[in-house]
Amino acid sequence: MDMSQAKEQKAMKGNKDLLTKKFGKHGPEVPGLGFGCMGLSGAFAKQKPDDERYAVLDHAYQSGVYLWDTADAYADSEDLLGRWFQRNPGARQNVFLCTKFGNTRDPKTGMPAVRNDVEYMHQQLTKSLARLQTDQIDLYYAHRVDKAQPIEITVSAMKELRDSGKVKYLGLSEVSADTLRRACKVAYIDAVQMEMSPFCMEVEQRGLMSACRQLGVAIVAYAPLGKGFLTGSIRSLSDLEEGDRRRIFPRFSEENFHKNLELVDKLNAIADRKGCTNGQLILAWLMKNPLVFPIPGTTQIRNLDENIGAFQVEITEQDDQEIRDAISSVEVAGGRYPEMFGNDLFADTVPLEEYDGSQKI
Ligand SMILES: NC(=O)c1ccc[n+]([C@@H]2O[C@H](COP(=O)([O-])OP(=O)(O)OC[C@H]3O[C@@H](n4cnc5c(N)ncnc54)[C@H](OP(=O)(O)O)[C@@H]3O)[C@@H](O)[C@H]2O)c1
Numbered sequence: 001m002d003m004s005q006a007k008e009q010k011a012m013k014g015n016k017d018l019l020t021k022k023f024g025k026h027g028p029e030v031p032g033l034g035f036g037c038m039g040l041s042g043a044f045a046k047q048k049p050d051d052e053r054y055a056v057l058d059h060a061y062q063s064g065v066y067l068w069d070t071a072d073a074y075a076d077s078e079d080l081l082g083r084w085f086q087r088n089p090g091a092r093q094n095v096f097l098c099t100k101f102g103n104t105r106d107p108k109t110g111m112p113a114v115r116n117d118v119e120y121m122h123q124q125l126t127k128s129l130a131r132l133q134t135d136q137i138d139l140y141y142a143h144r145v146d147k148a149q150p151i152e153i154t155v156s157a158m159k160e161l162r163d164s165g166k167v168k169y170l171g172l173s174e175v176s177a178d179t180l181r182r183a184c185k186v187a188y189i190d191a192v193q194m195e196m197s198p199f200c201m202e203v204e205q206r207g208l209m210s211a212c213r214q215l216g217v218a219i220v221a222y223a224p225l226g227k228g229f230l231t232g233s234i235r236s237l238s239d240l241e242e243g244d245r246r247r248i249f250p251r252f253s254e255e256n257f258h259k260n261l262e263l264v265d266k267l268n269a270i271a272d273r274k275g276c277t278n279g280q281l282i283l284a285w286l287m288k289n290p291l292v293f294p295i296p297g298t299t300q301i302r303n304l305d306e307n308i309g310a311f312q313v314e315i316t317e318q319d320d321q322e323i324r325d326a327i328s329s330v331e332v333a334g335g336r337y338p339e340m341f342g343n344d345l346f347a348d349t350v351p352l353e354e355y356d357g358s359q360k361i
Contacts, residue, residue: 018064018311021290023096024190025216027169030096032287033310034067035060036222036297041075044227045241048299050080057084059301061091063308069193069220069295071100071143072128082133096138098220099128100173100193103143112341116146118157125161141171141193144344150352151175151183159187171220176346177211184215195336196221196292198230198263198282198327199251206346212291221286224294226251231279232264250334259333266326276313279303283310285323 018031039045040053047053057080060068070077078099085092101124106113129135140161142154151172161167169190172183183189192212196203196219203209203219212219225231227246234240237247237257246252251260264278271281279296286294287310298304315323335342 018308019287021287021293023067023293024169024218026188027190027218028096030067030293031064032293033065033283033307034069034096034098034220034293034295035065035304036295037068037070037077037081038074039297039299041077041080043074043297044244044246045299046243047075050083053080053299054084054087056299056301056304057081058088059304061088061095063304065304065308066094067096067098067293067295069098069222070132071103071141072124072131073100073103073143078128078131082131085133092134097132097134098139098141098171099132099137100141100143100171101125101128102145103173112343114144114146114344116142116149116154116157118153121157121161125166129166136165137167139169139171139191140167141173141191143173145172145175145179145347145349147344147347147349149349150355151179151349152186152352153355154349155183155186155189162187173222174345174347175208176348177207179348180208180211180215180217182349184217189215189217191218191220191293193220193222193295195223196286196294197224197226198267198323199223199226199260199332200336201327202346208346209291217291219289219292221292221294224283224286225279225296229260230264230267230282231277232268235261248338249336250338251332251336253334256333263326263330263332266330267323270319270322270326274313274319276309277306279307280310280313281315281319281323283307284313285315285320287311288315288320 020029021032023030070081101121102114102116104113104115145151145154158170162170171191171193172189173193180192194203228234240246250256267278271278283294286292296307
């Protein structure tokens with residue numbers, strides 16, 4: 001039996017009655033598991049033909065995975081979703097559609113840049129609505145916050161977008177607990193989107209989880225599978241295609257890759273005992289927290305089904321403890337991002353009283 005057959009046997013099958021949870025204090029009931037659309041647009045491995053990409057979206061939709069996450073920065077992702085909505089009349093109203101602005105590139109240097117200025121925000125929303133072929137975004141995030149602009153200014157402009165009806169709910173990504181608290185004084189923030197997985201427990205460690213609990217803010221857990229690493233399906237760098245962008249991520253580096261397998265193997269021992277896969281164990285564990293909505297991405301229907309099977313995995317107190325023990329027993333090797341992308345994580349912004357009023361860019 002090869003590895004993929006063994007994995008198929010272990011994987012619990014998903015069913016269509018996906019457990020829903022309330023999304024933040026004022027949000028709708030949505031399935032506890034979402035779908036990250038970034039990978040479909042070639043974020044890691046080579047982009048697949050449209051028919052195959054539509055088939056994955058069809059399958060997510062038919063399976064009841066309705067929380068879809070995209071961004072203006074994810075290559076052709078918004079265009080793809082817009083075309084998919086055109087092919088599927090009536091589907092738009094069922095999808096909880098989330099997109100983002102603000103994570104961009106400096107046009108001169110090509111280096112990562114953050115833009116939250118008001119004019120840009122309006123422009124990007126107009127473009128996203130057109131690409132997505134819709135007249136309203138369910139959840140609009142600042143993908144990154146500009147540290148030189150007080151969060152109060154960013155959020156009051158986002159609130160205007162919500163008041164205009166073009167956006168229903170507001171979100172922030174990669175912000176500190178303090179930034180979230182300041183933001184919520186200006187307008188209620190429905191969700192924060194943060195990296196969260198056994199590879200990255202900073203949401204708990206840096207006080208964001210308790211801020212979200214206090215404020216009633218949903219936590220959308222991105223890269224919940226550690227970009228695939230934690231599933232155990234990548235055992236060596238040669239399992240990645242030559243041009244796969246994960247090769248530039250520190251945790252996937254030649255130096256760190258093997259060290260990080262230790263956590264994968266520890267999680268695998270727990271998953272084995274429970275008769276599920278690593279990915280299912282992790283997703284079920286994250287979903288158990290009423291605030292947390294993981295959004296794994298996949299380009300494969302088989303993996304999507306496996307991920308949906310996480311709803312069948314029950315996490316007990318003992319499992320929770322074992323998973324936490326496994327996490328704290330290893331030191332993850334390498335940072336979350338390559339250096340050039342690592343400047344705007346858990347961002348704090350300049351205090352309002354120190355702001356001189358000049359907007360960047
Ligand atoms: N806010 C932010 O700054 C930010 C940053 C990054 C990502 N995101 C969002 O979060 C979403 C998910 O993050 P991500 O894609 O970076 O990481 P992820 O969901 O942790 O991992 C995706 C990778 O895992 C693999 N995978 C998925 N299910 C699998 C399974 N059952 N078995 C084996 N491999 C599996 C996929 O490969 P296959 O395609 O082969 O299945 C893909 O390479 C993105 O799509 C995006 O929407 C947000």
